[in-house]
Amino acid sequence: MPYFDAASAVPLHPVARQALLASLDEGWADPTRLHREGRRARMLLDAAREAAAEAVGCRPGEIVFTSSGTRAVHTGVAGALAGRRRVGHHLIVSTVEHSSVLHSADSFEVEGGTVDRVPVDRTGAVDPSGYAAALRPDTALACLQSANHEVGTVQPVAEVAAVCRAAGVPLFVDAAQSLGWGPVEGDWSLLAGSAHKWGGPSGVGLLVVRKGVRFAAQGPVDERESGRAAGFENIPAIVAAVASLRAVRIEAAEETVRLRELTARIRAEVPRLVPDVEVVGDAGRRLPGIVTFSCLYVDGEALLHELDREGFSVSSGSSCTSSTLTPSHVLKAMGVLSEGNVRVSLPPGTAEADVARFLQVLPRVVAGVREKLGAPAPAPAPAVTVADDVIAVDALGKRCPVPVIELAKIFGDVPVGGTVRVLSDDEAARLDIPAWCEMRGQEYVGEEPAPRGTAYLVRRVS
Amino acid sequence: MPYFDAASAVPLHPVARQALLASLDEGWADPTRLHREGRRARMLLDAAREAAAEAVGCRPGEIVFTSSGTRAVHTGVAGALAGRRRVGHHLIVSTVEHSSVLHSADSFEVEGGTVDRVPVDRTGAVDPSGYAAALRPDTALACLQSANHEVGTVQPVAEVAAVCRAAGVPLFVDAAQSLGWGPVEGDWSLLAGSAHKWGGPSGVGLLVVRKGVRFAAQGPVDERESGRAAGFENIPAIVAAVASLRAVRIEAAEETVRLRELTARIRAEVPRLVPDVEVVGDAGRRLPGIVTFSCLYVDGEALLHELDREGFSVSSGSSCTSSTLTPSHVLKAMGVLSEGNVRVSLPPGTAEADVARFLQVLPRVVAGVREKLGAPAPAPAPAVTVADDVIAVDALGKRCPVPVIELAKIFGDVPVGGTVRVLSDDEAARLDIPAWCEMRGQEYVGEEPAPRGTAYLVRRVS
Structure with a gap:
């Protein structure tokens, strides 16, 4: 049963499992104690810290083990901001950071800080000049992910770090998605990773x-982890995490080439096999294992369930798969289609045959979901007359992808020059109607407020 | 090699180990995902939550899994204080709480809150009337441990909870030391525990x-654990923790009786076998496995090392075993001797033979440490004349237990009615010189500032 959701979590590496089992017996005691069990635990912790530092490319004293990647981000961002509170209360993040960074930024705003969010281009990448423009004399910290967790786009960290360094501002790098593949290049100041x-x-x-x-840990602390992460150290898990990092790094060069080829194949084949698909993210500067695409006229949750029934575990940034009913903030920031979104993230060791079967199954699954939803045929019928009437589509109360389906269904009857006004109260429409226009080569005129929901105006140009 | 430091941490229970191994394969995925790996993880998490709720005596929805006991305390105290910030900014804690509670209180004070610290008696127990007296109209929260981690004294939680309930104030109970032995009685509002x-x-x-x-989680949060504990859930460890809690609860009744008898034996035998020893903590209302005593004229660190060489792992609240060179805040709050302090905390399953050997080894070890330090003989020589001279002892620059040893050495030569003035800059002297007076039936006159350090005045009365 192929598991293609490695960007969420991967199963325990066999080396990690071995290390965990061994250190359950050796590393359970309190490493601050003077007795032999405590000294043994301390030795394991020290050795893990040295090995982690080597893998990251830093000094052992610079490593802080936390209880999760999210905690590392929360602790790191808050501590760095507080450490430079005399400089100012201005924070820079990109619009496509992981939610843990964005939540930290929200929290900072609630406390009175100011946050600038640097936009990305359609591939999901920031431009270093965006950071240069956002830097201010009172900027305390800038944050940038090493690579995006939803679309795999690799960010220009070294360039942004140089821009920040020149301004004397520390750069915090969320390296959760890339640390297993290699150290983060460039002159960054803080970094976070996540073992699972x-x-x-x-x-x-x-x-x-x-x-x-400059770093000032926030909230109550204790004597552990240099006063930067409170609570009893989870030594067996730390030992296993570091063992696994070393193991995947050894396999990284070979797996990079192999997975990159498999995702390149998905990137190339999906638009060929499935009509009305947009593959998103940078085709070149990307993580080896991630490929993301969106399918017009498809309900993301239904697609996930159908793929799951066929044995494929993937994830989605579509609004219908989130508890908030809003599309992924990453897809939104990129301005790409969010409906029928699928993120395929291959774990190291993924078999070529599984990818081949995925490509075989996907067209049928997408077609099935579209059929159930009554989606229009891939190619719209040619138009005959020119007119400037406005055709109204009432999609109030309908959820993604129905508003776009309703638009597409009627579009064949719209004369060139004619306008469709889609009334929708679904948040995903704001992203998906413009994206549909872009894919279809039609003009997205804009939106206007309506008594209920919002009206989206689309003009037929061909 | 007997490990007598169960109050710090105990080795993994065999049931926990089994549960951990099984759920490493089943529980590694993201429980918020819709695919089968995610659903499987979610099922494990739900089942663990139900089992934990049953063991605690609460509803599953009231359980929040955190990354450590310390984190549970920090999150719980901060969230409860923020949830009632409209009521006021007053917090009540006891003076003998775990450092995680005291650090939370310190942090609250830094942010502008007011903290009252309820004192304890010489056994380490609070009096419910102390909480009643401390309650104010603006009290947001009160905290009390279920039992003390250093001396084992059980606190009157149900009575204090009733006092708080009558005033409409929630009580937070740090149950880290007792939760394995049974649910916490009384009408408490919040509770924390620690799996290891x-x-x-x-x-x-x-x-x-x-x-x-009322609860308002502080800092950045995410959608996990009802928005109260951010970060990817550690499901295999959670499953193992709950399995272990159930397993130790099944063994608890029998082990309570067995360990209680072993610690009662240590309580009775140590003062008989070792001269100049003070056993601390309540003789009746106490945890089954903990017994703590302090030895006059003994360096706690040396004692720990010698016991370690004999194969016994214990801990100590003496100043010389802490990084801050101050004695344990618990011993200080109780006003008992801190030098030569030993906490014996027996894990379930401790063999009687190990306790017997400990009692056999201890007198020799203590005598050896005392001999190296040049401690005086147990019984001071009788005095002959009455005088009111002041004899000066300069112990500046000497660390615990040397100032008390210097006092005791000279005391035989002090006439009844005479006064000794011990000059010391060691923080432990403030606790240990009065404690020595109490043990010897001599009068502690008080302290006075000196150009360097502090002068402690002791009058010979017999």
Whole structure:
């Protein structure tokens, strides 16, 4: 049963499992104690810290083990902001950061801080000039992910770090998606990682605070982890996490080439096999294992369920798969289609045959979902007359992807020059109607408020 | 090699180990995902939550899994205080709480809150009337441990909860030391526990927030654990923790009787076998496995090392075993001797023969440490004349237990009615010189400032 959701979590690496089992017996005691069980635990912790530092490319004293990647981000961002509170209360993040970074930014705003959110282009990448423009004399911290978790786009971290360094501002890098593939390049100041993304156990995050970076841990602390992460260290899990990081790094060069080829194949084949699909993310600067695409006229949740029935575990950034009924903030920031969104993230070791079967199954599954939803045929019928009437489509109360389906259904009857006014109260429509226009080569005129919901105006140009 | 430091951490329970191994394969995925791996993880998490609720005596929805006991305390105290910030900014704690509670209180004070610290008697117990007296109209929260982690004294939680309930104030109970032995009685509002104290793995804490308790999680949160504990759930460890809690509860009745008898034996035998020893903590209302005593004229760190060489792992609240060079805040609050302090905390299953050997070894070890330090003979020589001279002892720059040893050495030469003035800059002297007076039936006159350090005045009365 192929598991293609590695960007969420991967199963425990065999090396991590072995290390965990061994250190359950050796590493359970309190490493601050003077007795032999405590000293043994301390030795394991020290050795893990050294090995982690080597893998990250930093000093052992710069490593802080936390209880999750999210905790590493929360602790790191809050500590770096507080450490430079005399400089100012301005924070820069990109619009496509992981929710843990964005939640930290929201929390900072609630406390009175100011946040600038640097936009991305249609591939999901930031431009270093965006950071340069956002930097201010009172900027305390800038944050940038090493690579995006939803579309795999690799960010220009080294360039942004250089821009920040020149301004004397520390850069915090969320390296959760990339740390298993290699160290993060560039002159960054703080970094976070998450063990269960690289085959380590849950319950271990990594925070790196470079020497010389001003840092003031927030909230109650204790004597553990240099006063930066309170609570009894989870040594068996830390040992397993570091063992796994070393193991996946050894396999990284070979797996990079192999997975990159498999995702390149999906990138190329899906638009050929499935009509009305948009593959998103950068085709070149991307993580080896992630490929993401969106299918017009498809309900993301139904698609996930159908793929699950066929044995494929994937995830989706469609609004209907989130508890908030809003599309993924990443797809939104990129301005790409969010309906029928599928993220395929291959774990190391994925078999070529599984990818081949996925490509074989996908067209049938998408067609099935579209049929159930009464989606229009792939190619719209040619138009005959020119007119400037406005045709109204009332999609109030209908959820993604229905508003776009209603638009597409009627579009064949719209004369060139004619306008459709789609009334919708679904948040995903704001993203998906413009995206549909882009895919169809039609003009998206804009939106206007309506007594209920919003009206989206589309003009037929061909 | 007998491990007598169960109050710090115990090795993984065999049931926990089994549960951990099984759920490493089943529980690694993201429980918020819709695919089968995610659903399987979610089922494990739900089942663990129900079992934990049953063991605690609460509803499943009231359980929040955190990454450690410390994190449960930090999250619980901060969330409860914020939830009632409209009522006021007053917090009540006891003076003998775990450092995680005291650090939370310190943090609250830094943010502008007011903290009252309820004192304890010489056994380490609070009096419910102390809480009644401390309650104010603006009290947001009161905290009390279920039992003390250093001396084992059980606190009157149900009585204090009733006092708080009558005033409409929630009570937070740190149940880290007792939860493995049974549910916490009384009408408490919030509760925290720590899995590695009951044979679960490190990395799992338990926070219980009773329905109806106002609670506002602080800092950035996410959708996990009802928005009360951010970060990917550590499901294999959670499953193992709950399995272990159930397992130790089944064994609890029998082990309570067995360990209680072993610690009663240590309580009775140590003062008989070792001269100049003070056994501390309540003789009746106490945890089954903990017994703590302090030895005059003994360096706690040396004693720990010698016991370790003999194969016994214990801990100590003496100043010389802490990084801050101050004695344990618990011993200080109780006003008992801190030098040569030993906490014996027996894990379930401790063999009687190990306790017997400990009692056999201890007198020799204590005598050896005393001999190296040049401690005076147990019984001071009788005095001959009456005088009112002041004899000066300069112990500046000497660390615990040397100032008390210097006092005791000279005391035989002090006439009845005479006064000794011990000059010391060691923080432990403030606790240990009065404690020595109490043990010897001599009068502690008081302290006075000196150009360097502090002068402690002792009058010979017999």
